[in-house]
Amino acid sequence: MNPSDPAKAQPPARFDRVVTRGPGLDVTFDFSPALMIGRLSGHLRGRTRTYLRGCFRSAVGQRPERFVVDASGLVTCDAGGLAALRAALEFTGTYAPPVAVAGLTPVYQRMLGLMRADQTEGEIAACATLAEAVRQVLANPPPATAEADVLLAEVRNLHRGMLTRSSIEQAKGALMVVYGIDPDTAFAMLSWYSRNGSLPLHDLAAQLLTALRERAPETLGMVRMDALLADLAHRPPQTADGAPELSAG
Incomplete structure (x- = not known):
């Protein structure tokens, strides 16, 4: 190389x-x-x-x-x-x-x-x-990113709004805040993880919200959100008692 x-x-x-x-x-x-x-x-x-x-x-x-x-x-x-x-x-x-x-x-x-x-x-x-x-x-500079304090304020507002919107809309809002994208792009991103993880979109959104509620707003960022989405989309299916489902082979 x-x-x-x-x-x-x-x-x-x-x-x-x-x-x-x-x-x-x-x-x-x-x-x-x-x-x-x-x-x-x-x-x-x-x-x-x-x-x-x-x-x-x-x-x-x-x-x-x-x-x-x-x-x-x-x-x-x-x-x-x-x-x-x-x-x-x-x-x-x-x-x-x-x-x-x-x-x-x-x-x-x-x-x-x-x-x-x-x-x-x-x-x-x-x-x-x-x-x-x-x-x-x-040779060109990358797009500007939001200041950390502005992002933190937006994330806190997002947490407060999680009680009033549908799970998919809430999940879209989370991606919009963390990645700085518009609603269509946020939905496309959720759909991509849903397809590649063979996980229904509503289930992915609900699990994402549950995971976000367990975290303090200060811990959210692009790197952590990347890891969280990848984990949710590729998590093995579970049985009714919450244990990972084992394949017959």
């Missing part, structure tokens, strides 16, 4: 790799807190817009400091697919890290640049190679 390679010299990942399969298009995420890379493979068409937007919003819910899309694995791409990609990368109003797209043909790089020219926010760098895209985003 070359330690000078910015694509490889990254901190330990919260999760190493997640593959999401869609309508003719698969997205693989490689993630460390400093950099998330979303690798596209298959066919990028206009009809993938909703799927791609959901994938990216869920991914950004993990709050990577920078976000790169590697399109070099695409088999085909059309103008509708490029527009879908551009729309999926509009993080305005949510946690918005620096973004770059790598691996598009020169024609599509120019088209993405023209689309970008009509936007007042959400600047996207279009790069020929992944290494160039990584260097581009690492």
